[in-house]
């Protein structure tokens with residue numbers, strides 16, 4: 698509400714992603730920059746080619762698919778946060794692309810939480826309280842949709858608070874349903 702945008706961004710959006718620390722403005726270089734998935738040295742290359750949604754259930758590694766998709770969500774969020782803070786120059790078109798990418802990747806991630814896909818850093822509570830998990834998903838979808846609409850204005854004063862809402866939606870779901878990885 699009255700929180701400053703920067704505080705919100707730093708506190709919510711970036712920590713919620715679980716892997717970025719580089720954006721914190723005045724702090725020393727983070728001593729341990731976490732990589733969320735130790736087993737994957739080069740995640741970005743694989744994400745682009747993953748056609749996971751179309752495949753028959755048994756052949757998809759759902760844990761990996763959702764982690765890869767969430768990684769893209771996190772990368773988009775990082776790019777959004779950097780532009781919001783002026784660490785990278787604000788470019789309305791690029792910003793819209795980041796938001797659209799996040800929307801797509803988020804939709805992708807949530808296709809991989811079906812029955813029997815327990816594992817990774819997803820808490821078991823997801824499958825025992827699916828209604829709450831889905832409410833968290835819907836909260837993010839609504840926040841990202843609102844951000845997408847705000848992004849069309851190209852005006853950071855309009856956009857800023859919506860970024861905070863998105864970051865809050867990441868965090869509240871992670872607090873409830875994601876194992877801490879850092």
Ligand code: HEC
Nearest residue numbers: 714733764767768771774817818819833834837867870875
């Ligand atoms: C409704 C729940 C929910 C919401 C909303 C959500 N996440 Fe997640 N996220 C998860 C869960 C669960 C995992 C762990 C997945 C696993 O390891 O199987 C995860 C994992 C991640 C990861 C780690 C991926 C990896 O490398 O393993 C990142 C990054 C991430 N989320 C970013 C975000 C960002 C950014 C947002 C908001 C824009 C967000 N998430 C919103 C539930 C959510």
